[in-house]
Amino acid sequence: MTTTPSNKVSTQDRLFAGVVVLLALVAYWQTLKFSAGYGLGSVNEPETYPRLLIFGLVALGILVALRPRRGVDEDEPRGVRAMLETVRERHAKPALVVALFVVYLLLLEPLGFVYASIFFLLSCQVVLMQKRSPKALLIVSVISVGLPFALEYIFTDVLRIFLP
Secondary structure (H helix, E strand, O other): OOEEOOOOOOHHHHHHHHHHHHHHHHHHHHHOOOOOOOOOOOOOOOOHHHHHHHHHHHHHHHHHHHOOOOOEEOOOOOOHHHHHHHHHHHHHHHHHHHHHHHHHHHHHHHHOHHHHHHHHHHHHHHHHOOOOOHHHHHHHHHHHHHHHHHHHHHHHHHOOOOOO
16 A cells, blocks of 8 residues: 555545534534523623534534545545445444434433433443443443533532533
8 A cells, every 4th residue: 555645635534524513513503592691791601612612613623624634545445335434444433422422412401411411421431442341431430420410510509500
């Protein structure tokens, strides 16, 4: 396999960037449902922080879509079937995390922030784990349960911003 420099943007990069931007737009649409807020017109509005993250995702998605590849593998098979096989081999875990994020967004309203976050954190960490030892699973479980409750406390009681 030989690699030659190229200024082309790969189809996989464009596809990934498109999915990131699409998810960011869906998340932005979800922030439109937040209450009009407290009338303060400041960073204390409930939609401020999520929208900052969303704008960052859109910016990074656009950068990935426009970023040229460092090298093109001349022997790499071309076509949709080859691309799907490459995606399955190299990007199965990230694709599963993106799918879990979509499920998380769908579960936020019926379950609330805490329980949807526990599901998301636990499932993502289990998917991305290298070794699934009992000790590692215990640590992941403690983090997945403790972090959402800690964030709920900080936002609700300290900052007085209510999470969905």
